[in-house]
Amino acid sequence: MTAFGKSLSITPTSIPGLLLAELPVHGDSRGWFKENWQREKMVAAGLPDFAPVQNNISFNDEVGTTRGIHAEPWDKWVSVATGRIFGAWVDLREGPSFGTVFTAEIDPSRAIFVPRGVGNSYQTLEPDTAYAYLVNDHWSPDAEYSFLNLADETVAVEWPIPLADVEISAKDLAHPRLADVTPIAPKKTLVIGASGQLGLALRTIYADASTVEYATRADLDLADPSFVASRRWRDYGTIINAAAYTAVDTAETPEGRAAAWAANVTGVAALARIAAENGITFVHVSSDYVFDGTKDGAYTEGDPVQPLGVYGQTKAAGDAIVSTVPRHYIIRTSWVIGEGKNFVRTMAMLAEKGVNPNVVDDQYGRLTFTNDIAAGIRHLVESGAAFGTYNLTGSGESLSWAEIAREVFSAVGHDPQRVGRVTTEEYFSGATAPVAPRPANSTLALDRIIAAGHTPADHQEALRTYLASE
Incomplete structure (x- = not known):
């Protein structure tokens, strides 16, 4: 009864x-x-x-x-x-x-x-x-x-x-x-942008996990609307978007502007809609370029965005869209170093070749190594941390690009004083192509990611470890 x-x-x-x-x-x-x-x-x-x-x-x-x-x-x-x-x-x-x-x-x-x-x-x-x-x-x-x-x-x-x-x-x-009985497998994780610097780090950290799939641009191009119908999205529990248009200077040209908005906004909006409609956790990687760099002190997740250039504008727009997805993590990072050509490798190569570079000394931030970003993403997803925006960069003292270049020279056995210091204006004074404005302060506060249980590596120690493994 x-x-x-x-x-x-x-x-x-x-x-x-x-x-x-x-x-x-x-x-x-x-x-x-x-x-x-x-x-x-x-x-x-x-x-x-x-x-x-x-x-x-x-x-x-x-x-x-x-x-x-x-x-x-x-x-x-x-x-x-x-x-x-x-x-x-x-x-x-x-x-x-x-x-x-x-x-x-x-x-x-x-x-x-x-x-x-x-x-x-x-x-x-x-x-x-x-x-x-x-x-x-x-x-x-x-x-x-x-x-x-x-x-x-x-x-x-x-x-x-x-x-x-x-x-x-x-x-x-x-x-x-x-x-x-054939057991029901867990929902799958899809890593988009799997051939990029962060995508390669995610491949490493997830290793041979049977439920993780990887999509390169050839498999899934965010600028191509047809990707929406490419999968049975209900089979996925998490989408990690490691793809983006990142050519900050080219984005200031008419062609680059269109490409940046297509990948960083239109494509992200389509992914956000898929995630919202299918109950998927959407992990989206953002940038320090959403800020104008004028703040005195580290930027928190709650600071208002004020992008200076086209790239930053598209990343800020993408963030706003992703924030409407019920299950989302927006990962704001800066000065990313991973596989392939990057600032650290370039400085090490110049040191070995006897070149004495002039490096910008009025932009400050911390390096962020892709293995740390990948570890932070996995921690947030698997720990069930509160959804929202998290800053995730290397920890430690904020340095200029010139100071980091001198650290590279020293770590590979060369005189750090060979690195000259110039202003951003001086560095780009002879440029003939459009140059994107850079935030002078790219330092992001890490309190929230640390409170969630992930402590980013000190970026100077990580730099030395990275160079020792090269």
Whole structure:
């Protein structure tokens, strides 16, 4: 009999993410009423905001109707409108909880949230039982499903009515035992821009993780709108956007301006829409160029953006778009050093060749090595840190480009005084092509990323380590 007068409450079960809910039901002699799904109240009570897109009802005439055990790549919110069921749930996801069982009776005053990959089954305990479930994806023949035999001896569900005495479909009878089940894999991570400096560092830190995919520009070009239809996005849990148009000076030309806006804004907007519509965590890498560099002190995540040039404007616009995605991390960084041609390698090469360069001495910041950015991104995603914007650069004393160049010369065994100091205006005085304005202060405050559990490496120590490995 349906229990009236309960308070809304959510209780964890033995299966991670499987949540049992007690529902308030209001009734009198005329019947009863309940809010079967009320987003605001239920999310506040502890249910995930799983964004259902479809509501299904299975009506069962007889006592003992038995269905399952089916695991799909989407979440479910299971309840009954009339009648009563005995439900059995088995974790069929890859991982340490594979094969864990939970059972409970469900009537109109109780419901259960079934996360992606947990096998769902039930047996009716009353006639005329209407079994209802909301799901957050549409059925697709291309999705990955998994099934377990109702009579599996390993999980050994204690069905109230023996399976020999109930009607079971031929398909359910043919499902495999646990030892032969294909587990549901975790949602995938997609790294975009996988051939760039940060993309290569992400390849290293994720190594051979089977659930991480990598897309180069040849595979997925943010400036090409057709990429939106290139994948079944519901299969992804995280997108890491390590791609960007970064030619800051060329961006000041008509052609460069168009290319920068196409990749850094239009393409990012399409990714943001995909992430928002599919519940994907969107990691987006931003830049110190969103600031004008006039602040006295380190920039925090909350400081207003004031970009000076086209590149900075496109990055600021991209940040604003990404901030609307419910699950997002915006990673602001500066002076990035990784594989391929970069400032540090250029200075080391000039030192060895006997060249005495003049280097800008009125722009200040910290180097950021791509392996540190990659480690910080992985930490934020896997630790479940609060969504939002995080500054992520090297730590330590803020230096000018000239001071860093002298550190490079010293580290490779050459006289640091060979590096001359010039102003930005002097350095670009002879330029014949457009030059983007640079922020004089690129120092970013690191308090928030440190509070989230990731302590960036000291950039001067990281510089010496980098040069020693070359």
